[in-house]
Amino acid sequence: MKKNKKKETDKLTSSDLVKLGFPAGKPQGTALNVIHTYYTELGKRHQIELLQDVMAAPEQYQIHATLGPLAQVLLAQKAAESIALKPVKQKYAVYGEAGIEQGAIDQMETAMRLPVSRAGALMPDAHQGYGLPVGGVLATHNAVIPYGVGVDIGCRMSMSIYDIHARYLEKNREKLKKILTDNTRFGNASFKRPMDHEIMSRPEFSEIPVVRELKDRAFQQLGTSGGGNHFVEFGTVEIHDADNEFGLPAGKYLAVLSHSGSRRLGANIAGYYTKVAIDACPLPQEAKHLAWLDLNSEAGQEYWLAMNLAGDYASACHHQIHERLTAQLGEAPLAKIENHHNFAWKEKNASGKEVIVHRKGATPAGKGVIGIIPGTMATPGFIVRGKGEAAAINSASHGAGRVMSRTQAIKTFTQPQMRKYLQQAGVDVIGSGLDEAPMAYKDIHKVMDYQKDLVEVVGTFYPKIVRMNGDPKYIEVD
Known part of the structure; x- marks a missing residue:
């Protein structure tokens, strides 16, 4: 009798x-039905662990032979x-809708159905991302969406003009190449x-x-x-x-242009608060990554502080990059330009x-706001002045935008093709790979034409010596 009683208490119950x-x-x-039908040979502890796994990620078990029905019930209730x-x-x-992939359009349309959404716009360089598409602009009421900001918080452009x-x-290409390789670090190098x-x-x-x-x-x-x-060039x-705005005579100058963000700091902040938002803000599966944090909540206020810290950190990284290069050039810059994206701002709407x-x-493009819109490593970038277009929520593109994924670019192009393209453009590249082939991007001139109502061009930047991640000779820490 005691033995039977022990077995009975070992059985999983409600x-x-x-x-x-x-x-x-x-x-x-x-x-209970699934466990008692298919998993009686497992001990109670293992049965519990199995159910915990399904409860934590039911979407991964939807087509499982025995656990599928349970996963589907959990997802339906959720x-x-x-x-x-x-x-x-x-x-x-x-x-520039003609050049935007359907996936990005679908993501933007989902974002526009959020209860907190107030206005939106899609830039001509847009392509599919996580949550809000890259190139997406979204205005919300008292709510911040971590994946609406993005993973590389405060990523920015910075230019020094000499x-x-x-x-x-x-006349000094080799000297400038050495300055770049000696004074910049990419990826995991420091x-x-x-x-x-x-x-x-x-x-x-x-x-x-x-953050600590x-x-x-x-x-x-x-x-x-x-x-x-990301690059320095x-x-x-x-x-x-x-x-x-810079008080510079019209003409040509030497310049340094850099593009990078908040590194591991921003990525970890984004990952942590996205999980917090998803737990606090359950949304249908197609909108899952658009979960928001109420700015009146402790988590929302904390994320806002962390986001701003990451943005300021990204700016500090750029300032140090330019300080190192300026010291080597031995010439103080005549002008500096900086703007950022992957961020959230508190602004006033038309009302x-x-x-x-x-x-x-x-790119922020409020009336009179100066910014930089880069092309590719082999095509021009542009210094622009915002026109303050309300329909675009005072925004413009942040670059040319991809026409194919990194994986597809690697499969599509060859190193000889890329070398020929760069040679014709008169550009030397240190590092990089086929994933960043200029041919994998949209035509920057078409992108700029699509947004002529959003910005006016103040200056044009032509890349000549480009440093990116991926050059094995310079990956080691000095």
């Missing part, structure tokens, strides 16, 4: 499921409990002795737990650039109009109400 936090009703009944999207999307402006004639570059910066003394590094854990790595990566499409810039404007891969 009380055990309640302790697990398993949803009541049909999910519990289905769970959908029923989720925050409903608006039945009809709001209208939004699209620039009183050095453009001809200097052609400087043996990073330069200090006041950003590391910010109170957020001690007050926000997730990232401080040491952030210091090691100070003054460095990421992988992917020497080129020539042509100022078209003497009546410019004077405050909205949170997410620009995920979009």
Whole structure:
């Protein structure tokens, strides 16, 4: 009798499921049925672990032979409990729609059905991403969406213009290549002795737990650039109009242009708060990565502080990159230009109400605002002045935009093709790979034409010596 009683208590019951936090009703009944039908040979502890796995990620078990029915019940209940999207999307402006893939359009339309959405726009360089598409702009009411900001928080462009004639570059290519390789680091590489910066003394590094854990790595990566499409390059810039914000005569100058973001710091902040948002804001599966944080909540306020810290950190990295190169050139810059994307701003809409404007891969282009829109490593970039177009939510593209994925680019192009393309453009590249082949991007001139109502061109930058991640000779730490 005692033996039978012991066996009976070892059997999984609804009380055990309640302790697990398993949803009541049909999910519990289905769970017990599945366990008692297919998994009786497992011990109770293993049965519980199995159910915990399904409960944590039901989407991974939807087509499982025995656990599929349970996964489907869990997903159905989750959908029923989720925050409903608006039945009809709001209208939004699209620039260069003919060149934008359907996936990006679909993502933007989902974003426009969020209860917190107030306005949106899609830039001509747009392509599919996570949550909000890259090139997407979204204004919300009192809510910030971590994946509406993006993973590389505060990614930005920075340019220094020098009183050095453009001809200097052609006569000193080898010297400038060495300056780039000796004074820049990409990807996992870092400087043996990073330069200090006041950003590391910010109170957020001690007050926000997730940020505190990232401080040491952030210091090691100070003054460095990421992988992917991030770069530092020497080129020539042509100022078209003497009546410019920099007080520069029209003409050609030597310039440094850099593109990078907040490195591991921003990526970890994005990952952590996205999980927090998804837990706090259950949305239907197609909108899952658009989960938001209420700015009145503790998590929302904390993310806002962390996001701004990451943006300022990205700026500090650019400043150090330019400081190192300026020291080698021995010439102080005549002008500096900087703007960022992958960020959220508090702005006023046409009605004077405050909205949170997410620009995920979009350049701020308010009336009179100066920014930089790069092309590829072999095509021009542009210094622009915003026109303040309300339909675009005071925004413009952040680059040319991809026409194919990195994987597809590697499969499509060859090294000889890329070398020939670069040679014809008169560009030397240190590092990089086929994933960043210029041919994998949209025509920057078409992109600029699509947004002529959003920005006017003040100057044109022509890349000549480009440094990116991927050159094995210079990956080692110095």
